[in-house]
Amino acid sequence: MFSTLILSIMTGISGIIENASAELTKKEGSYLKIRSKSEEAVRICGRAMQLAHAGKTAESKKMLDDIKPTINGFSKLDHSCVQVAQQEYTEALILLHMLEGTPIPDYKSLNIPPDAYLLGLSDALGELRREIIEHMRKDDYKKATILFEGMSEAYELLLPLRFSNSTLPGFRRKLDVARSLVEQCRRDLLMFKISKGL
Secondary structure, eight states: OOOHHHHHHHTTHHHHHHHHHHHHHHHHHHHHHHHHHHHHHHHHHHHHHHHHHTTOHHHHHHHHHHHHHHHHHTTTOOOHHHHHHHHHHHHHHHHHHHHHTOOOOOTTTTTOOHHHHHHHHHHHHHHHHHHHHHHHHTTOHHHHHHHHHHHHHHHHHHTTOOOOTTTSTTHHHHHHHHHHHHHHHHHHHHHHHHHHTO
16 A cells, blocks of 8 residues: 555656656657658659659659748758758759759758758769769760769868768768769769770
8 A cells, every 4th residue: 555655746647647648649740740741752852863864854843843842841840850851852953953054052042951951962972973874875975074073073062071970960971972983983984085085
């Protein structure tokens, strides 16, 4: 049997736990909705990049325009799943702008936080590598060179940035990968130029 002291201490704890549980259930439900939206946005951005690689830039642009309100809705949220969607959106947009030869938009105009933008930009360098290889396959050395110049310039501009992993998670690793991709592209373009007698 509980003592009178314990009973007085624990008075109301059942209701407190119930209220706390109700609040956390609501919070978790909200998070699950956000995560679902974020995963859908990531899927759409991935598809938009596939379309861009396939030369269907108008379709790619439409998909990114359609998902823009969702990405804008993430601007005031602070969840890791939201940042992934923002990164993918940035990556897809940068790829599209590079392929179209149009200026790359600023992160503020996209409602993307600077960390997600920089991470998305570093990921876009890998997508540019794919395009460079594809243009070499098509014997389009001029376009491959233009894309490489953009890729190389972006890498050089990112290189001096120094932030802790807590501020910009995974950034140094992404830059290490980018360095390798830039070097591979440089070698590939040189070999292509030699083989074609350009």
